[in-house]
Amino acid sequence: MKVYTYYHEIFDSLHGNSDQKQLIEVWKENWRRNGWEPVVIGLSQAKENPKYESYLKCFSKLPTKNNKEYELACLLRWVAMEHIGEGFMSDYDVMSYGFNGHKEGDLTFYSKNMVPCFAYGTKQGWSRLLELFMSYEPKGKDHVSDQTILVEYFDSFKFRKQYMCTEYNEEGNWYDYPLVHFPYSRTDFYGLSPRWKFVGEFNKIIYSLKQI
Numbered sequence: 001m002k003v004y005t006y007y008h009e010i011f012d013s014l015h016g017n018s019d020q021k022q023l024i025e026v027w028k029e030n031w032r033r034n035g036w037e038p039v040v041i042g043l044s045q046a047k048e049n050p051k052y053e054s055y056l057k058c059f060s061k062l063p064t065k066n067n068k069e070y071e072l073a074c075l076l077r078w079v080a081m082e083h084i085g086e087g088f089m090s091d092y093d094v095m096s097y098g099f100n101g102h103k104e105g106d107l108t109f110y111s112k113n114m115v116p117c118f119a120y121g122t123k124q125g126w127s128r129l130l131e132l133f134m135s136y137e138p139k140g141k142d143h144v145s146d147q148t149i150l151v152e153y154f155d156s157f158k159f160r161k162q163y164m165c166t167e168y169n170e171e172g173n174w175y176d177y178p179l180v181h182f183p184y185s186r187t188d189f190y191g192l193s194p195r196w197k198f199v200g201e202f203n204k205i206i207y208s209l210k211q212i
Contacts, residue, residue: 001101002037004084005092006077010069020092022196027092030203033212034096041084046076049083058134065143074116074146075133082126091117091181094165095199097206099178104160110179112163114151117181125159132157175206 007024024040031038046052055076064071081089088101094117107125110118121129132153138144150157165179168186182199192198206212 001035001088002039003031003088003090003096004039004041004081005090006041006073006080007092008043008069008073008076010067010073019194019196022194023199024092026196026200026203027090027095029200030095031090033207034099036096040092041077041080043073043076043080045080045083049079051082052079055079055130055134062136062144063138063142064145066145071145078126078130078133078146081121082123082130085123085126086121089119089121093182093184093195093199094118095180095182095203095206097175097178097180097210098212099164102162102164104162107158108160108162109150110162110165111181112166114147114154115167115181115183116146116150117183118165118179128158 005024005027007020009020028038028040046055049055056072059072059075062071062075077089081087088103103120105125106122107129108120109116110120133146133149136144136149141148164177165181166174166177167181167183168174169190174180182195184195187193187195187198
């Protein structure tokens with residue numbers, strides 16, 4: 001079974017450096033160990049979508065407080081997935097510790113904090129998601145992202161919620177979850193850098209404990 005991640009090189013203090021590429025290698029090793037076929041996609045796959053230019057024009061107008069190129073990449077990953085069709089989309093800082101591929105409906109998000117770091121969709125599901133993003137009106141907001149839109153439409157937009165993904169060092173037995181997200185904000189806060197090295201070493205501990 002394939003799992004996809006989206007990478008677009010961005011040149012700022014947080015993105016586009018060797019740490020990102022090394023983290024992708026850790027991500028690939030982790031998913032392979034769990035019996036998956038990890039696939040790295042990027043802008044070229046998004047551009048293969050016949051509606052790419054329409055999506056790009058719309059998404060480029062959304063306001064953001066963050067790096068514009070980064071937020072655009074977050075939206076274009078869904079454009080790439082619509083072109084690819086059915087599949088799982090994972091941020092490359094989401095590790096599997098026994099995820100079995102559970103899916104429901106045509107669109108499922110797995111993070112209990114509504115962070116869109118891991119999702120499943122069919123082509124129809126990705127299309128519905130992109131329609132939501134395309135129709136969104138900022139109405140004076142100074143920051144809009146795929147995450148803020150999903151949070152706003154948490155109750156009204158039809159998608160499945162399977163809370164199988166948590167964040168590193170979240171309250172409770174976070175290490176027992178089948179999916180764990182290691183965002184930069186968490187690892188940096190605890191001084192765990194370089195992130196790729198910490199995650200790689202942590203993976204070895206979990207593999208031993210869970211006999212993965």
